[in-house]
Amino acid sequence: MSLPPGFLDELRTRLSLAQVVGRKVMWDQRKSNQGKGDWWAPCPFHQEKSASFHVDDRKGYYYCFGCQAKGDAISFVQESENVGFMEAIKILAAEAGMPMPERDPQAQAKTDHRTKLAEVMEEAVKFFRLQLKTQAAGEARAYLARRGLQPQALDRWEIGFAPQGWQNLYEAMTAKGIPDDLLLAAGLCKKSDKNDRRYDIFRDRIMFPIRDGRGRAIAFGGRAMDPNDNAKYLNSPETDLFDKGRNLFNVRNAREAAGKGQPLIVAEGYMDVIALSEAGFGAAVAPLGTAVTDNQLQMMWRISPEPVIALDGDKAGLRAAMRVIDLALPMLEAGKSLRFALFPDGMDPDDLIRAKGASAVQEVLDAAMPTVRLMWQRETEGKVFDSPERRAALDKILREKIKLIRDPSLRRHYGDAIAELRADLFQTRRNDTPRFDTGGGGGQRRQWQPRGKFAPSMATAGTKASELATGxxxxxxxxxxxxxxxxxxxxxxxxxxxxxxxxxxxxxxxxxxxxxxxxxxxxxxxxxxxxxxxxxxxxxxxxxxxxxxxxxxxxxxxxxxxxxxxxxxxxxxxxxxxxxxxxxxxxxxxxxxxxxxxxxxxxxxxxxxxxxxxxxxxxxxxxxxxxxxxxxxxxxxxxxxxxxxxxxxxxxxxxxxxxxxx
Structure with missing residues (x-):
């Protein structure tokens, strides 16, 4: 939608950025100067104790000296509320008492269409939940009970069942007057290639509704009851409502729990998220049937500055972790990092909770590794570096990875961390620890240690030696x-x-x-x-x-x-x-x-x-x-x-x- 000229300027004029931001932060009254419109607070986008987040209310601009977040009232609402540009405009316009301009007919038609699709999806949620209580779903209920899900949990997660048969959902929806084109557009039914009949996409499956950040049902994930089914899990196709690379399972609840201080845990599947949440780890999400995407990473960082990627400790889990690392490296910066929690081989979070309880999961989370250590583990575990050629090959691989980091300060810290790990592996004397080259040229060189009065916080080789180097x-x-x-x-x-x-x-x-x-x-x-x-x-x-x-x-x-x-x-x-x-x-x-x-x-x-x-x-x-x-x-x-x-x-x-x- 295109906004009329001057609308955004008028919106910014009517709003006080300090009031908008003040809903999310606690101002530092000693550092702030209200009379000059100069406000300071701990940053709402990354965890800190000091007040490094600055709001210039007169200019309508904010900046964090810790994580470099910056922008105006619109971008603040986008980031803090996890909404799009137009949704942020709506929120601010309502607060400022400004009516939204009329949309053009085409844009209005698209909005109306998405609204209708969301209504159809809610009807489908009701249908599947009702089916779980029928005799045909006895095996599904038994399976869920074996997985430790009580009836109250089934209601909380709105879990349902798609019965066997080709047109159960289709017939129930059309009986309510829902037209074929909406059922097709919502990704609930398909048209047969052989004839003009419609058939249900989900059959004989346990159904998990997928809701977006606003709470709308936008898709389903279905687990097959037949062990011989070609697809153990099946997600809805992409629709006008559902883009699987831009959404996360349980994102709305996780955002609320993370806001209360819980760590954001990124699991692999629906059952892992449900098990974690039921065990007290409410800030749990999962990608939707695909590898983590860059858009999903950005969503995670809007929720928490350091999500914990929870993966199986087997080879498949490690491969998944490495794919996430390769994706994340160019996007890492201060206030945006990852940790990796590797579960015991052959166990996922759900398995570990049922076997040993929530405390065992907490131990795994407490031992979560930073990105740099897992990256190092991938390149060194099980390998022998008994020759200069092998060591040089290791250096080359790691150097190429570190070069992907765009933030120069972070890239330098990664180089320092790799240098320490390298020294430990090769049992190098501490004073001979090389500074790992991060792509700035010069190759391996010794870490220079400042001496004398210009480095009071750094260890020197000795007082006598440092006194001689002052000049x-x-x-x-x-x-x-x-x-x-x-x-x-x-x-x-x-x-x-x-x-x-x-x-x-x-x-x-x-x-x-x-x-x-x-x-x-x-x-x-x-x-x-x-x-x-x-x-x-x-x-x-x-x-x-x-x-x-x-x-x-x-x-x-x-x-x-x-x-x-x-x-x-x-x-x-x-x-x-x-x-x-x-x-x-x-x-x-x-x-x-x-x-x-x-x-x-x-x-x-x-x-x-x-x-x-x-x-x-x-x-x-x-x-x-x-x-x-x-x-x-x-x-x-x-x-x-x-x-x-x-x-x-x-x-x-x-x-x-x-x-x-x-």
């Missing part, structure tokens, strides 16, 4: 800040340097946050606004106002594209090279602290550290410091020799022989 940290921190400032002044360059910016480890959390915010501006129509929302205008002004930043040529002359690009390349090369140098020097320090007197390996490690500096940076060292050549022919600068002389004195070895050798 280098000062220089590198300044260089990385200049690099980030150049990007802030030249946001059009961020995408061109995306891979290198992703690889740039930051010396302090604030710079790391700025780096992540810069990466999130890629592909945005207004990157400056996105950056200001995440970092703050005042913070950015403070950064750019620092004297050493303001006099940087690439910032003073940011219209010179070549200068900006060449400056970024040169400064990032120097920063990466210096960090490689720090890694080698730190390892030399750690080795020195552990070796026996007389070991000459330290000189070799110092020389190796000198070679880690790229030619440009090495020339800077050679131009400004005295360089001596050790016995092994490697260059040692005066600063490096002084540093190790200081280390020896600090360690207090008391060995004059060892001092003179350095």
């Amino acid at each position: 280098t940290a000062d220089e590198n921190l300044m260089r990385e800040t200049v690099i980030l400032a150049i990007f802030v002044a030249n946001l059009d360059q961020v995408e061109a340097f995306e891979e290198r910016l992703e690889r740039m480890e930051c010396y302090n959390p604030e710079n790391g946050r700025l780096r992540d915010a810069l990466l999130r501006t890629i592909g945005e129509h207004e990157p400056k606004s996105v950056l200001e929302e995440q970092i703050g205008v005042h913070a950015l002004e403070n950064l750019m106002g620092q004297r050493h930043i303001a006099i940087t040529p690439a910032i003073r002359r940011n219209g010179d594209r070549d200068l900006v690009r060449n400056s970024l390349i040169e400064e990032m090369d120097k920063l990466f090279a210096r960090r490689g140098h720090e890694i080698e020097m730190a390892e030399a320090v750690e080795e020195f602290a552990a070796i026996e007197e007389g070991d000459e390996g330290v000189t070799w490690r110092i020389g190796k550290a000198a070679l880690a500096v790229d030619p440009t940076t090495r020339r800077e060292v050679e131009d400004t410091t005295e360089v001596v050549i050790a016995d092994n022919g490697l260059a040692l600068s005066k600063d490096e020799r002084d540093m190790f002389r200081k280390l020896i004195e600090t360690l207090g070895t008391g060995s004059e022989g060892k001092k003179s050798s350095n």
Whole structure:
């Protein structure tokens, strides 16, 4: 339906976004400023304790600094109520006291048709429920009783029965005056290819009504009573009411239960959902006879930020889990993740509940694995990695998977998690744990650990070693800040340097946050606004106002594209090279602290550290410091020799022989 010009503007003008959002959140009164229309609350779209969800009531715009949800009153109602655009307009128009414009005749006819189909489906629900109480359904009732469903549960789930015979439903519906075309359009009957007769689609089956988020009966799922039937479960065909890839079984009840704090559980079938719900796990849903679709994933995330995919622990269940992972990876972001609960081999949730009770299911749910761990398990379980080639093949597979994640910050965290799992598998020394390359180039490299006063929250190799590195940290921190400032002044360059910016480890959390915010501006129509929302205008002004930043040529002359690009390349090369140098020097320090007197390996490690500096940076060292050549022919600068002389004195070895050798 097309709305008349100005309708949406008038709707937004009449509404207060704070009032619309206020129905779903509890405002943080200390942080909010009602007089300025500035409201803060914990985000309704992801679980958090702090108030990171901001509403600008004057502009009619909301933004969450945690999960990046954003939009206006219409999008808020769509997301929070799980409704479409026009349904959200209806809700808001009623609240604003605005009559909806008249629909065009064609659109009105489609709506009227869907309304009639929904009425026909409700009549079918009544028919099937009545049939379950007849003598013909005795075997079906016995089966349901064996599955632990009491009469009250049958009523709650509106379970019914489609009797044997070709026209039971058809005759009952036509006797009520329902025309053939509606029975066909509702997916309840079919027309015979051999003659003009109509016949029922569902025969000799236990019937489960499928309702949408608004509570309308839109389809049925039928379980065959005949064990030799070709289709154990049969769903309604797609109709104007029913799109199986855009709906979930029990979605309405699950949304309500999840809103009360229950975890959203995604099971495989109707009986699993019913068993879970009856056992107290009310936020349970199931896809409708197909593998999970991207639309269904989005529906799940609108209900809960971290749905738990419950699957059988057999090979088929694992294959299903991997299909979900492959589908979800490009869609994952902060506030949208998955966990996987693998049930004991050969058992589904219904089996486990009947065998061991709800507590056994809770144990499985508590042990649910995050996506990254199940992805790792698939590629490593039962395999041997006893050669460099096999390890390289593993790295390649995982790297290709991680590249599918679009969010750069999340992609980097996945790389870190894989690196830890890899280190555990190969029993690598903790200090040698590689940072797993997430597609930013550079392959495997050691995880740089910031040292000294710029990393108070991170473990260092030791106080004595960190004290010696403070001067280098000062220089590198300044260089990385200049690099980030150049990007802030030249946001059009961020995408061109995306891979290198992703690889740039930051010396302090604030710079790391700025780096992540810069990466999130890629592909945005207004990157400056996105950056200001995440970092703050005042913070950015403070950064750019620092004297050493303001006099940087690439910032003073940011219209010179070549200068900006060449400056970024040169400064990032120097920063990466210096960090490689720090890694080698730190390892030399750690080795020195552990070796026996007389070991000459330290000189070799110092020389190796000198070679880690790229030619440009090495020339800077050679131009400004005295360089001596050790016995092994490697260059040692005066600063490096002084540093190790200081280390020896600090360690207090008391060995004059060892001092003179350095």
